[in-house]
Amino acid sequence: MSRPRAKLIDYFPGCPVEATLSFLDGKWKGVILHHLLEEGTLRFNELRRRIPAVTQRMLTKQLRELEEAGLVSRTVHAVVPPRVDYDLTPLGKTLEPVISALRLWGSEHVMCGDDQVSAVMPPQQKVRSAA
Amino acid sequence: MSRPRAKLIDYFPGCPVEATLSFLDGKWKGVILHHLLEEGTLRFNELRRRIPAVTQRMLTKQLRELEEAGLVSRTVHAVVPPRVDYDLTPLGKTLEPVISALRLWGSEHVMCGDDQVSAVMPPQQKVRSAA
DNA sequence: CAGGATCCAGTTTGATACTG
DNA sequence: CAGTATCAAACTGGATCCTG
Numbered sequence: 001m002s003r004p005r006a007k008l009i010d011y012f013p014g015c016p017v018e019a020t021l022s023f024l025d026g027k028w029k030g031v032i033l034h035h036l037l038e039e040g041t042l043r044f045n046e047l048r049r050r051i052p053a054v055t056q057r058m059l060t061k062q063l064r065e066l067e068e069a070g071l072v073s074r075t076v077h078a079v080v081p082p083r084v085d086y087d088l089t090p091l092g093k094t095l096e097p098v099i100s101a102l103r104l105w106g107s108e109h110v111m112c113g114d115d116q117v118s119a120v121m122p123p124q125q126k127v128r129s130a131a
Numbered sequence: 132m133s134r135p136r137a138k139l140i141d142y143f144p145g146c147p148v149e150a151t152l153s154f155l156d157g158k159w160k161g162v163i164l165h166h167l168l169e170e171g172t173l174r175f176n177e178l179r180r181r182i183p184a185v186t187q188r189m190l191t192k193q194l195r196e197l198e199e200a201g202l203v204s205r206t207v208h209a210v211v212p213p214r215v216d217y218d219l220t221p222l223g224k225t226l227e228p229v230i231s232a233l234r235l236w237g238s239e240h241v242m243c244g245d246d247q248v249s250a251v252m253p254p255q256q257k258v259r260s261a262a
Numbered sequence: 263c264a265g266g267a268t269c270c271a272g273t274t275t276g277a278t279a280c281t282g
Numbered sequence: 283c284a285g286t287a288t289c290a291a292a293c294t295g296g297a298t299c300c301t302g
Contacts, residue, residue, distance in 0.1 A: 013244040014184065016237025017161040017230055027295075030148040044264050053145070055296060060265060081263045082302080094240065099148055101232035106147025109225065113144040158275080175284050186276065191285065212283045213282080 020098065023069055028054050028062045033092065034099055036072065041087045071095065151229065154200055159185050159193045164223065165230050167203065172218045202226065 012019040024030050028051060035050050036042060042050070048059055063086060066072035071092035077083040106112060143150040155161050159182060166181050167173060173181070179190055194217060197203035202223035208214040237243060 011242045011244070012237075015162050015165060015234070016241065016243050017165040017233045018159075018237075019241040019243050020233040020237040021155060021161045024152060028149075030152045031146050034146060034148045056265065057267095057297090058295060061295090076264095080302095082265085084264060091240070095236060098232045098236050101229045102151040103147045105226060105229050106143075106149075106151040109222070110147065110150040111142045112147050112150050113142070187285065188277090188287095189275065192275095207284095211282090213285085215284060 023071065023095075024098075026062050026065060028058060029066055030099070030102065032059075032062060032066065033071065033088070033095060034103065036086065036088045036092070037096055037099055041085050044084050044086070047086065066092070154202065154226075155229075157193050157196060159189060160197055161230070161233065163190075163193060163197065163217075164202065164219070164226060165234065167217065167219045167223070168227055168230055172216050175215050175217070178217065197223070 012022065024033070031051050032047065035047060039050075044059070044063075047063075048054065048056065051059070054062075063072060063074065067074050070089055073087050073089050073092075075085040075087070077085070143153065155164070162182050163178065166178060170181075175190070175194075178194075179185065179187065182190070185193075194203060194205065198205050201220055204218050204220050204223075206216040206218070208216070
């Protein structure tokens with residue numbers, strides 16, 4: 001859900017849990033933030049490579065929403081070929097404990113595709129890398 | 132998003148962050164878990180009262196999904212009038228650190244409707260309690 | 263390289279009305 | 283009380299094609 005929920009750090013009708021989740025909403029914000037937290041500044045295609053299942057349209061969209069929410073900054077360099085850097089804002093960085101908690105729970109309770117826990121489960125049949 | 136993403140604790144194509152978020156997906160799972168963590172067992176209408184903006188249809192649906200995911204247990208008491216108790220499973224309780232992180236970030240960075248931070252912001256215009 | 267613009271199917275959600 | 287059923291609106295995300 002990325003509807004009229006919280007857009008900036010203003011008023012959100014509901015509880016803090018839902019408020020926070022509304023910022024992470026959409027299919028890819030979590031991973032995007034995760035990668036920016038881990039690796040710092042990344043270019044558009046660098047992000048794409050790290051999230052193989054995302055389409056450009058969606059990556060663009062989610063990045064725009066993160067930007068609007070004040071969590072991610074977008075820097076366009078006037079060079080050719082074009083170069084656009086994405087980075088976390090100071091506010092975005094405050095989400096680190098949240099992303100960490102999400103990652104920890106996930107790695108402890110779910111068998112994930114791109115995680116270092118991959119040793120536990122043999123890649124039996126391939127479970128669809130995209131949706 | 133509550134599509135084919137993770138349903139049980141089985142394989143999830145993607146990173147742990149996204150895997151965890153997929154369990155919290157949908158508009159109300161976060162709040163539901165939050166209330167069950169804070170108050171323990173709750174009946175259907177007790178939950179409704181704590182989440183004024185949710186419709187019965189949605190509350191039912193999200194509870195069913197949480198049940199299917201193994202995070203919430205549903206106990207039907209054969210009495211009249213009907214009584215159904217919802218509670219966290221042991222697995223559901225392991226989400227506590229996650230929900231805490233979400234709640235903490237939300238209460239620090241967003242002005243929420245039903246939070247104890249309400250003193251900070253005077254209820255100026257009423258911002259729509261539902262969507 | 264980094265998108266923008268369309269088209270479109272699949273889902274999610276809300277509103278309402280009804281029931282054991 | 284605790285739902286179920288139905289209709290319809292809203293939004294999502296994927297696929298394609300195009301551009302400075």
